[in-house]
Amino acid sequence: MDNLIKNGSDKFLVLNKNKPLRIITHNDADGLTSGSILIIALSRDEYKFVASNVKQLDDKTIEDLAKEDYETFIFTDLGSGYLGKIKKHFKDKNIFILDHHEIDKNDFALDSQNIVHINPKLINENDYNYVSGAGVVYLFIKFLNKRNVDLSYLALIGAIGDLQCLNKGLNSIILQDAINSGKIEIKKGLKLFGYQSRAIHKVLQYSSDPFIPGVSGQEDGAVNFLNELGIDINNGKHYRKLTDLDKEEMQRLIAGIIMKRMGIEKDPDDVIGDLYLLKDEEDDSIIKDAREFSTVLNCCGRMDAFSIGVGLCFGNKNIRSKAEELLKSYRIEIINALNYYYDNINDFPKSDCYIIINAKDNIRDTIIGTLMTILSKNNNLGNMVLIGMAYREDSIKISARISGKVDIDLREVLMQIAPDYGTLGGHKQACGGLIKRDEEKLFIDRATKVLNSMEMAQR
Ligand SMILES: [Mn+2]
Structure with a gap:
């Protein structure tokens, strides 16, 4: 990791300070702290920059960014899953990717002169996996300038956002920095x-x-x-x-x-x-x-x-x-989303074993997952598969949860329903992805079929 950071900083330090850097970060807590740590550190060293956050790096987002007139792009808390696409669209740009997400297998050995890729997953050591995007950014800017050690507590907040253990691996080093710099106390x-x-x-x-x-x-x-x-x-x-x-x-x-x-x-x-x-x-x-x-x-x-x-x-x-x-x-x-659910409960496709909540544009795509989590923890639904849908620009956010004690892998269920979700994130009990807007009806038809057949299998 030290070598990755050292090589990255060598390339960073030769950048022209008068040209603004373009920072793109993820829109969750880890992404916001990643971006903030970088912005604070760069302003201390009098760099110029333009920063924004994105929900994910889908094709359209990457293509739009590639049209922007900056020489240097820094991706934080995202990018590692899109190396191939970044390589293709940002040929003449300086690219820095500071991330901790899975790296697309096909792109693992991808080696482009213009791309600096810093990700603990490039190193085959388990201990390095206890670090967030914000943690990776922090370790980088700490290497650039020791005084940035006072930003360590922000990296912890990113790690907490990603539900990581703070006492293990690289996180434990960052935690120690946060305590030593007098920013954090543990009770x-x-x-x-x-x-x-x-x-x-x-x-x-x-x-x-x-x-x-x-x-x-x-x-x-x-x-x-x-x-x-x-x-x-x-x-x-x-x-x-x-x-x-x-x-x-x-x-x-x-x-x-x-x-x-x-x-x-x-x-x-x-x-x-x-x-x-x-x-x-x-x-x-x-x-x-x-x-x-x-x-x-x-x-x-x-x-x-x-x-x-x-x-x-x-x-x-x-x-x-x-x-x-x-x-x-x-x-x-969130309360409105719950009310929407209770008001329309009779119109959603459902059985004893599943419900498909197609909220269209009545619930924000970034809220549907929270609604599904709340419903899945609500004791009175019993053993069920819950699928939520909400519009996002030209696609539909899919968010699936298990309520009660159903022992199946939801990711497999979703894959049976539709073959392509962009990236299907999450785990057995809670996962989500995106489908195209014109696949709305097809998705519901297929979901009903798949879930009905499972219902038979369960009994
Ligand atoms: Mn993250």
């Missing part, structure tokens, strides 16, 4: 979103991971649960936050959550873990907890608010209120 606590900033009963109500049966998704369930435990939800003036609980109350709460989760198949006590807290942030800041920071960034990506995400990473305090507004509208969109 043990409940792994619940909104720990620092929201009312306790709201935190419990919105907790989907860990899921708390009878409490998650139900406000009255959450309030009753706290009553049973003898924990007051307000102190007479305002609602209490988790940080307001005393030690004894906190222990009761943790025990209560573990008890509620006893029926859950694995790790009922997997509710306590390391909290990564930003030392420079006030206790009630929405980005105090690195996981919450990462959630806010994800929301910025999904709501098409790249500049708010980058502003947060820059530490711009004036943008906080905008981010909070955005988080509110994000939650409202």
Whole structure:
């Protein structure tokens, strides 16, 4: 990895500082932190640049970018899966790819003089796989200039966004940098979103991971649960936050959550873990907890608010209120999506074993996956395959989930339904991809057939 970075930086340092660099990054939390780390580091060294984020590098995106009049393009948190296409369209450009995604096998040995490719997957060592796109960018700019070590905490937020373990491989080096530079401290606590900033009963109500049966998704369930435990939800003036609980109350709460989760198949006590807290942030800041920071960034990506995400990473305090507004509208969109589902439930193709939610343009393509995840965790659906569809420009976003205990590989099911999704991402229980807009009806017909035949097989 050191060699890859060294060779890359040799090529980077000869670039002309007066010509703007073109930065393209992914639109999730890891992508936003990747782009931000690079932007901050480059501005410190007085480079000029233009940056934007994309959902993925499909053919049209690559072709449009290739028409732009820049000499140097830097792709962060994406690019490795598209080496062949990048090579084809950016022949006369300087290309830097800083990524951690899978590399297309056919392109693995691809060797172009104009392409610098830095990806831990190029090195055949398992330990290197514990790193995010933001981590790769961080290691690169740390090599360029040691003072950039203070940006390490942003790389952790990227890794958290990609659900990575921070104690292993390259991540553990970055974590150490973040602690040593005084940016991050680790405390043990409940792994619940909104720990620092929201009312306790709201935190419990919105907790989907860990899921708390009878409490998650139900406000009255959450309030009753706290009553049973003898924990007051307000102190007479305002609602209490988790940080307001005393030690004894906190222990009761943790025990209560573990008890509620006893029926859950694995790790009922997997509710306590390391909290990564930003030392420079006030206790009630929405980005105090690195996981919450990462959630806010994800929301910025999904709501098409790249500049708010980058502003947060820059530490711009004036943008906080905008981010909070955005988080509110994000939650409202999710509630609207749920309402859309309940209002139209009778019109969707379905059986006891599956449902196909074709939302067309009623739900944002970046929200459909969240809706599917919420539905899949909703206990009352039983054992089912859930498929969601939402329009994205000239294609359709497909998002599939398993609810309950169905032991099949959803990626195989999707492949049976349609042969081509661009890239089919995800895993056995949750995956997604894109189909062409004019394949809408065909997809639903084929999905109904495939899922009906599976229904027979299951019984
Ligand atoms: Mn990533």
